[in-house]
Amino acid sequence: MKGSSAASVLLALLAGITRTSAHGYVSNIVVNGVYYRGWLPGEDPYNPDPPIGVGWETPNLGNGFVTPEEASTDAIICHKEAKPARGHATVKAGDKIYIQWQPIPWPESHHGPVLDYLAACNGDCETVDKTSLRFFKISNKGLIDGSSPPGYWADDQLIENGNGWLVQIPEDIKPGNYVLRHEIIALHAAGNPNGAQLYPQCFNLHITGSGTVEPQGIPATELYSPDDPGILINIYQPLTTYEVPGPTPIPQAVEIEQSSSAITATGTPTPA
Numbered sequence: 001m002k003g004s005s006a007a008s009v010l011l012a013l014l015a016g017i018t019r020t021s022a023h024g025y026v027s028n029i030v031v032n033g034v035y036y037r038g039w040l041p042g043e044d045p046y047n048p049d050p051p052i053g054v055g056w057e058t059p060n061l062g063n064g065f066v067t068p069e070e071a072s073t074d075a076i077i078c079h080k081e082a083k084p085a086r087g088h089a090t091v092k093a094g095d096k097i098y099i100q101w102q103p104i105p106w107p108e109s110h111h112g113p114v115l116d117y118l119a120a121c122n123g124d125c126e127t128v129d130k131t132s133l134r135f136f137k138i139s140n141k142g143l144i145d146g147s148s149p150p151g152y153w154a155d156d157q158l159i160e161n162g163n164g165w166l167v168q169i170p171e172d173i174k175p176g177n178y179v180l181r182h183e184i185i186a187l188h189a190a191g192n193p194n195g196a197q198l199y200p201q202c203f204n205l206h207i208t209g210s211g212t213v214e215p216q217g218i219p220a221t222e223l224y225s226p227d228d229p230g231i232l233i234n235i236y237q238p239l240t241t242y243e244v245p246g247p248t249p250i251p252q253a254v255e256i257e258q259s260s261s262a263i264t265a266t267g268t269p270t271p272a
Contacts, residue, residue, distance in 0.1 A: 085204045120214070139253055
């Protein structure tokens with residue numbers, strides 16, 4: 001009983017603290033050793049002529065998080081007040097993309113799953129209406145070992161691999177323009193209603209190849225509910241299972257071994 005009460009107090013304190021704190025964003029992606037600049041919410045909103053990147057643009061508050069109660073709003077699509085990136089990176093179906101988070105390290109207390117989605121733009125992603133995007137999941141990883149609370153999670157692997165995450169574009173995906181939606185869900189305060197923190201980040205890709213698969217996808221506003229078992233959960237207890245939020249990954253999705261990615265060149269994002 002004592003342990004349970006202490007955990008509840010800790011969760012309440014964390015929830016109060018995290019309502020006002022901001023934590024992270026993706027600064028860049030790396031494709032086959034080539035670095036592509038993302039959007040830097042701490043400096044780009046104040047630059048009258050920011051560099052063209054592949055990351056969707058947000059105000060400075062894009063360094064914070066989306067709450068579960070906002071999961072039915074446009075904020076969940078690619079973050080709060082997000083606008084399409086003004087450029088894109090070209091990748092081949094089957095390529096692995098390394099997604100680099102800031103700050104380094106990602107807060108160690110922010111345990112939780114890492115998820116990746118794609119959505120076809122059906123035209124230029126630079127001018128797409130974000131509410132028209134239909135996302136299908138290509139990767140998700142959650143709890144790896146829950147025997148010793150708060151457990152060992154996908155985000156812990158991310159920290160160990162240079163604060164970055166590798167995701168593979170399925171080889172059979174039909175060529176075209178896509179938005180890659182990458183996300184960490186932090187669960188350190190998720191034992192309280194609306195306590196989880198969702199960090200969606202989006203990037204414009206032009207995918208090449210000879211695939212024919214066109215998954216249907218769903219609007220981002222239908223991915224999660226505040227009371228989903230993977231959203232409302234107390235991780236300060238031994239866990240044998242964890243249900244990663246959102247839809248099941250498509251059959252063509254591949255979970256790959258995580259590692260960092262060396263940068264050998266800098267790429268120039270291609271405008272629409």
